[in-house]
Amino acid sequence: MTTANQNALAKYKNNFLKEVEANVEDGHWVKMCMQCGVCAGSCPLGPHWEHSPQKLFMMIRAGKREEVLGSDSMWMCTSCYNCIVRCPRKLPITHIMHGLANYAHRLDLAPKGQPTRDIAKLFWDNLAKTGRVNELKFSLAMYFKDGFGQGVKNAMAMQATGLGLLKAKRLNPMEIIGGHKCKDISGIKKMIAKAREIEDRRRGLA
Amino acid sequence: MADNKFAAYICSGCGIGDVLNVGALEKIAQKEGKMAIVKNHPFLCNAEGVQLIKDDIANEGVTHLCIAACSRRAKAEAFSFPTVAVSRANLREGVLWVIAEGADHDEVRQEMAEDYVRMGCAEVKKMTLPGGNLKESSSKRILVVGGGMSGMTAALAAADAGYETVVVEKSGELGGFANKLLKRVPFSGPYAEPQPTGAANMTARVSHHPLIKVHLNSTLAETAGAPGRFNAKIAQESGAVAEELVGAIVQATGFTTYDIAKLPELGGGQANVVDQAGLEAMAKAANGGAIKRADGKEVKSVVFVQCAGQRDASGVHLPYCSGHCCATSIKQAMYFKDQNPDVDTVVIYQDLRVPGMGEDFYRSAQQKGVIFTKGKAGRVTGGDNCKVEFRDLILDEDTSAEADLVVLATGQVPSAGVNLDDWTATVTAAESGDETAKAKKIELQKTSVLNLTYRQGPDVPQFKYGFADSHFICFPYETRRTGIYAAGPVRRPMDMLQAQEDATGAALKAIQAVENAARGRAAHPRAWDLSFPKARLEGCTQCKRCTVECPFGAIDEDEKRFPLFNEERCRRCGTCMGACPVRVISFENYSCDTVGSQIKAVNIPDEFEEKPRILILACENDAYPALDMAGIQRITYSAYVRAIPVRCLGSVNTIWITDALNSGYDGVMMMGCKKGDDYQCHFVKGSEMAHYRMSKIGDTLKQLGLEPERVQTQEVAITDNARVARLIDEYVAQINEIGLSPMKGFG
Ligand code: SF4
Ligand code: SF4
Ligand code: SF4
Numbered sequence: 001m002t003t004a005n006q007n008a009l010a011k012y013k014n015n016f017l018k019e020v021e022a023n024v025e026d027g028h029w030v031k032m033c034m035q036c037g038v039c040a041g042s043c044p045l046g047p048h049w050e051h052s053p054q055k056l057f058m059m060i061r062a063g064k065r066e067e068v069l070g071s072d073s074m075w076m077c078t079s080c081y082n083c084i085v086r087c088p089r090k091l092p093i094t095h096i097m098h099g100l101a102n103y104a105h106r107l108d109l110a111p112k113g114q115p116t117r118d119i120a121k122l123f124w125d126n127l128a129k130t131g132r133v134n135e136l137k138f139s140l141a142m143y144f145k146d147g148f149g150q151g152v153k154n155a156m157a158m159q160a161t162g163l164g165l166l167k168a169k170r171l172n173p174m175e176i177i178g179g180h181k182c183k184d185i186s187g188i189k190k191m192i193a194k195a196r197e198i199e200d201r202r203r204g205l206a
Numbered sequence: 207m208a209d210n211k212f213a214a215y216i217c218s219g220c221g222i223g224d225v226l227n228v229g230a231l232e233k234i235a236q237k238e239g240k241m242a243i244v245k246n247h248p249f250l251c252n253a254e255g256v257q258l259i260k261d262d263i264a265n266e267g268v269t270h271l272c273i274a275a276c277s278r279r280a281k282a283e284a285f286s287f288p289t290v291a292v293s294r295a296n297l298r299e300g301v302l303w304v305i306a307e308g309a310d311h312d313e314v315r316q317e318m319a320e321d322y323v324r325m326g327c328a329e330v331k332k333m334t335l336p337g338g339n340l341k342e343s344s345s346k347r348i349l350v351v352g353g354g355m356s357g358m359t360a361a362l363a364a365a366d367a368g369y370e371t372v373v374v375e376k377s378g379e380l381g382g383f384a385n386k387l388l389k390r391v392p393f394s395g396p397y398a399e400p401q402p403t404g405a406a407n408m409t410a411r412v413s414h415h416p417l418i419k420v421h422l423n424s425t426l427a428e429t430a431g432a433p434g435r436f437n438a439k440i441a442q443e444s445g446a447v448a449e450e451l452v453g454a455i456v457q458a459t460g461f462t463t464y465d466i467a468k469l470p471e472l473g474g475g476q477a478n479v480v481d482q483a484g485l486e487a488m489a490k491a492a493n494g495g496a497i498k499r500a501d502g503k504e505v506k507s508v509v510f511v512q513c514a515g516q517r518d519a520s521g522v523h524l525p526y527c528s529g530h531c532c533a534t535s536i537k538q539a540m541y542f543k544d545q546n547p548d549v550d551t552v553v554i555y556q557d558l559r560v561p562g563m564g565e566d567f568y569r570s571a572q573q574k575g576v577i578f579t580k581g582k583a584g585r586v587t588g589g590d591n592c593k594v595e596f597r598d599l600i601l602d603e604d605t606s607a608e609a610d611l612v613v614l615a616t617g618q619v620p621s622a623g624v625n626l627d628d629w630t631a632t633v634t635a636a637e638s639g640d641e642t643a644k645a646k647k648i649e650l651q652k653t654s655v656l657n658l659t660y661r662q663g664p665d666v667p668q669f670k671y672g673f674a675d676s677h678f679i680c681f682p683y684e685t686r687r688t689g690i691y692a693a694g695p696v697r698r699p700m701d702m703l704q705a706q707e708d709a710t711g712a713a714l715k716a717i718q719a720v721e722n723a724a725r726g727r728a729a730h731p732r733a734w735d736l737s738f739p740k741a742r743l744e745g746c747t748q749c750k751r752c753t754v755e756c757p758f759g760a761i762d763e764d765e766k767r768f769p770l771f772n773e774e775r776c777r778r779c780g781t782c783m784g785a786c787p788v789r790v791i792s793f794e795n796y797s798c799d800t801v802g803s804q805i806k807a808v809n810i811p812d813e814f815e816e817k818p819r820i821l822i823l824a825c826e827n828d829a830y831p832a833l834d835m836a837g838i839q840r841i842t843y844s845a846y847v848r849a850i851p852v853r854c855l856g857s858v859n860t861i862w863i864t865d866a867l868n869s870g871y872d873g874v875m876m877m878g879c880k881k882g883d884d885y886q887c888h889f890v891k892g893s894e895m896a897h898y899r900m901s902k903i904g905d906t907l908k909q910l911g912l913e914p915e916r917v918q919t920q921e922v923a924i925t926d927n928a929r930v931a932r933l934i935d936e937y938v939a940q941i942n943e944i945g946l947s948p949m950k951g952f953g
Binding site for chain 2: 011012013014017031032034035054055058059061062064089
């Protein structure tokens with residue numbers, strides 16, 4: 001499927017739409033959009049991103065593969081579900097947005113340094129290691145994701161909050177060494193590997 | 207005539223007796239109204255009250271009666287006395303309910319009621335009971351012109367209802383445009399797949415129906431007469447002429463497609479650019495297989511361009527939307543997808559309009575993978591590899607799509623025959639000896655569909671954009687040619703389902719028309735009316751205003767060039783009566799005198815009393831009901847007005863206005879329906895005529911030394927109940943400002 005990356009796509013042909021249908025969660029809904037613009041008008045993030053769901057769906061139909069998968073718009077979605085609730089054609093828009101983001105990520109066409117994408121990656125890596133989210137490590141990883149100097153600055157800025165959490169026993173400093181884990185880590189890892197295998201197979205990404 | 211006996215009945219029910227001095231009203235009816243019998247009753251519309259009147263008719267020989275009670279629009283059944291002439295004085299809706307309560311208003315309220323009694327008595331004295339226009343023989347057969355889906359539907363509807371029907375079809379077979387289609391859009395759930403047209407089935411039913419007679423390869427050479435007695439000469443291919451006597455006509459002559467050669471910028475005329483009809487032919491030829499181009503190549507990608515030469519604001523192409531073409535393109539895209547889902551089908555639309563349940567059909571096409579793109583096509587180039595350049599209106603960019611085939615969704619052009627404006631201008635020029643006009647008249651005649659022998663021209667008038675006439679806003683089936691009903695795309699652009707519904711309605715209208723004609727009554731909107739216009743030809747100056755102004759082409763000319771009324775064509779609007787400068791046209795129950803005598807019956811106070819009198823002439827279809835409804839809602843207005851219902855503002859003769867002003871009225875208010883392109887006038891042109899005539903009344907006012915504000919014309923809709931009251935009060939205030947009429951005391 002990665003060959004599709006190099007595919008020169010004819011405009012307003014079905015190629016990219018078919019790719020989306022095959023590989024993106026709920027992608028088969030894209031053709032059903034009637035371009036009413038209700039989602040675009042409903043999205044609270046509307047003014048802050050380049051492509052509304054309406055536009056993205058039209059771009060898919062127009063065959064604009066690079067632009068769609070390289071767009072940062074679907075990363076901006078906050079899952080507020082406004083659009084889903086309002087779409088007269090009942091498109092599961094939020095899910096499609098996430099599906100598109102995920103697909104772009106997997107193909108590594110998603111924008112580099114996109115904060116949502118970075119956080120999602122950190123979160124996932126953190127979680128996959130022990131089967132539980134280590135909040136302390138996750139926060140630190142976030143502070144330091146843009147380098148050591150920035151990390152220190154971030155940590156200083158959040159100092160008061162951190163101390164407060166400590167006092168209230170909401171934060172255990174000992175988590176920094178290992179932290180608590182699931183009982184059967186290898187089982188969890190196997191499970192994740194299997195899930196990924198199934199998904200990749202389904203999406204032709206294996 | 208000798209034994210006329212007049213009676214007045216005054217009701218004191220509904221609170222009338224509590225507020226008005228009924229005894230005084232009775233005296234007025236007796237002394238001023240000169241009624242031989244005057245009675246009052248506390249509940250006139252109940253069985254006892256009605257019996258009282260019936261007894262007087264039977265035992266006392268009453269021939270004319272005035273009922274002073276509620277509006278003429280109320281209790282019409284109780285107060286129906288078909289053997290005598292009846293007038294109604296509107297005391298309830300017209301006085302009691304609209305004049306403010308309280309002793310302050312007692313005097314003006316009573317004066318108003320007394321005037322209405324005077325008017326009711328004066329009116330009935332000028333009325334006679336209409337005799338009707340029963341004809342010995344009246345045909346109830348129905349002629350359907352056009353054998354397409356609309357025509358066949360109308361014929362079957364009429365025939366199934368038991369009416370003999372004659373179908374005239376120009377071509378050699380029934381079915382019309384539907385014969386050219388592979389399939390039609392679905393008419394019933396789940397609205398997902400194209401369906402067989404059903405034309406063959408209908409053709410068979412029509413051909414074998416015992417009550418339907420079909421003339422193929424035939425046209426109408428001449429149509430003479432009127433509802434109930436149309437004589438149609440049907441020219442057959444062989445040259446023979448068949449004659450059919452029919453009572454009403456349904457014109458279902460359909461449409462032609464807009465010529466794509468007129469759209470060179472959209473590739474019209476180039477290879478592999480076709481219109482929707484062209485695609486149907488290709489799909490039929492493919493017969494379920496892959497659709498192939500003229501050069502034999504299988505179509506792998508197709509672009510549909512919607513609104514091609516339609517909704518065009520430049521004035522070059524069709525300005526309107528044909529309504530069916532979005533759904534048709536959806537259907538045609540499915541032809542491709544159903545045969546081979548890998549064919550790329552793109553529909554470029556500006557607004558996808560799919561009336562009815564078309565939205566489901568649209569969704570079905572999306573499910574099948576048809577791509578819809580909101581855009582405006584700029585340039586199309588045909589050839590082996592067609593290209594459609596367009597502006598993508600969502601992505602807001604100029605772009606293009608390539609395809610093996612481009613389909614242009616062009617519009618429907620009605621086949622409505624001769625444009626009567628053009629005809630009248632040509633005939634007028636031809637009559638004054640213009641040779642080119644004479645030649646043009648012959649050419650025009652050839653394009654006529656109905657070839658009516660009417661003085662007003664050979665076809666029905668045309669509505670906007672050349673469609674056959676329709677009272678579009680209020681009564682879409684009605685045309686200005688009584689007994690002739692247009693149905694289907696000749697009337698407005700429409701799809702097959704709408705055309706069939708339309709045709710069914712037209713068939714019902716035709717049935718009404720033949721039944722009304724047989725009973726000697728008017729057609730819509732006065733279908734119960736037995737009166738018809740009579741002209742005292744001794745007085746006629748042959749000015750032809752009636753002939754020209756009759757909105758329905760009811761008046762021809764006889765050999766001596768006098769107006770020749772065709773009662774069956776007449777709608778009883780009275781426009782001719784309003785037009786006639788020497789006032790020789792009248793109805794038994796509605797005439798210059800019935801209204802004129804009411805105007806004169808009103809008691810005009812002298813100028814020192816400072817009570818203005820304003821005459822309201824209100825159209826009885828919309829304005830008068832609006833006044834009544836103001837009463838029903840207890841919306842008050844000034845007690846200085848006196849309202850007289852008129853059949854149509856078109857029936858207002860200027861003599862009424864000058865009489866009123868001469869006898870000291872301070873102002874005249876005319877209330878009629880909306881005129882102009884989007885008219886709501888029941889009689890189409892009546893309100894417009896009235897406005898036109900009143901625009902000329904300025905000179906008369908000047909001669910009388912009166913201000914132009916003393917005559918006012920208003921457009922009033924039936925829902926304007928609050929507005930009429932406001933208009934009245936504003937006008938009274940305006941009259942008070944300019945001062946009372948100087949004419950008082952001279953009348
Ligand atoms: S769910 Fe996402 S795309 Fe939809 S309205 Fe909310 S933020 Fe916008
Ligand atoms: S609301 Fe639904 S149909 Fe409308 S533009 Fe958005 S996705 Fe399309
Ligand atoms: S009453 Fe109306 S329809 Fe009848 S002849 Fe006069 S103008 Fe024509």
